Amino acid sequence: GQQLNQSPQSMFIQEGEDVSMNCTSSSIFNTWLWYKQDPGEGPVLLIALYKAGELTSNGRLTAQFGITRKDSFLNISASIPSDVGIYFCAGRNNAGNMLTFGGGTRLMVKP
Amino acid sequence: NAGVTQTPKFRVLKTGQSMTLLCAQDMNHEYMYWYRQDPGMGLRLIHYSVGEGTTAKGEVPDGYNVSRLKKQNFLLGLESAAPSQTSVYFCATSQTSSREQYFGPGTRLTVT
Numbered sequence: 001g002q003q004l005n006q007s008p009q010s011m012f013i014q015e016g017e018d019v020s021m022n023c024t025s026s027s028i029f030n031t032w033l034w035y036k037q038d039p040g041e042g043p044v045l046l047i048a049l050y051k052a053g054e055l056t057s058n059g060r061l062t063a064q065f066g067i068t069r070k071d072s073f074l075n076i077s078a079s080i081p082s083d084v085g086i087y088f089c090a091g092r093n094n095a096g097n098m099l100t101f102g103g104g105t106r107l108m109v110k111p
Numbered sequence: 112n113a114g115v116t117q118t119p120k121f122r123v124l125k126t127g128q129s130m131t132l133l134c135a136q137d138m139n140h141e142y143m144y145w146y147r148q149d150p151g152m153g154l155r156l157i158h159y160s161v162g163e164g165t166t167a168k169g170e171v172p173d174g175y176n177v178s179r180l181k182k183q184n185f186l187l188g189l190e191s192a193a194p195s196q197t198s199v200y201f202c203a204t205s206q207t208s209s210r211e212q213y214f215g216p217g218t219r220l221t222v223t
Contacts, residue, residue: 004153033211042115042201042214043154088153090212097142097161097208098169101153 002095006089010013014110019076021087029091032065032072033099037086046087047074079109113137115215117202123221124192132187132218134202142205143185144169144212145177147198154201160185161208192222 006023013019023032031050035043047058049065049072056063060077072089089102114199118133134143141162145170146154156169174196176188189196199219203212 008155031209034131040217042184042203045211045213049212076204089155097159097167098156099212101155103151103153 004091004102005102006105006109007048008105010106010108012108012110015077015079015081017079019079019083019094019100019107022071022073023089023091023102024071025100026092026102027093028069030069031092031095031101032063033090033092034061034063034072034074034088037088037104039085072095076107077087079101079111081109083107084109113176115204116203117200117215117218119218120216121219122168123223125223126191127194128180129188129190129219130192131189132202132220134185134187134215136183136185136202136204138183138204138206138213140204140206140213141182142208144203144205145175145185145187146201146203147171147196148201148217149198156183157187157200178198189220192220194222196220197222 034046037043041065047063054071062075064073086104088097088104115136144159145157148154155171158177160166163182166177178186199217204217205212
């Protein structure tokens with residue numbers, strides 16, 4: 001089946017630092033989604049990307065749909081303690097019905 | 112507007128017991144999904160439904176059954192629970208297959 005490699009697996013950063021994480025795929029996707037999951041909660045959608053090259057922001061978060069359609073990036077600027085959580089990428093191919101999820105990036109922020 | 116709700120939140124089963132997890136949505140979405148989440152493995156799709164009365168297999172369907180008798184509800188059943196089914200189960204919905212999915216709060220299931 002399709003694989004999504006998400007990196008890094010975990011990050012421990014200082015409050016105020018910028019964060020970057022990415023997902024790569026062995027096959028082409030036509031949708032990329034980024035979710036955040038807090039402990040004991042379901043994933044919450046952060047950003048949705050539908051076109052290759054698309055760059056979309058949501059507050060301090062910015063995500064990009066890679067030109068090759070095989071990767072996507074999420075950046076968080078000026079991190080704050082409430083950014084702590086697990087960030088997941090998810091991709092959808094032309095078959096449409098199913099999302100493939102990355103393994104997650106666990107973000108820890110030191111005040 | 113509750114979005115996506117799941118019941119129960121927690122459950123402990125003995126091996127061989129059966130149970131049903133309920134997902135309910137008030138967003139009038141056509142598509143509904145059941146995922147399981149295990150440590151370090153992200154979310155894996157169990158079954159999904161493209162509309163009332165329809166169901167389809169996902170990536171890891173074995174040991175589970177589903178039903179979508181009403182548009183707003185999607186049920187996940189375990190007929191004979193096994194320890195390997197210990198996991199956190201998430202329901203999700205989407206308006207169409209190409210749009211983003213919205214998740215419920217999860218059900219934590221332990222099978223002893």
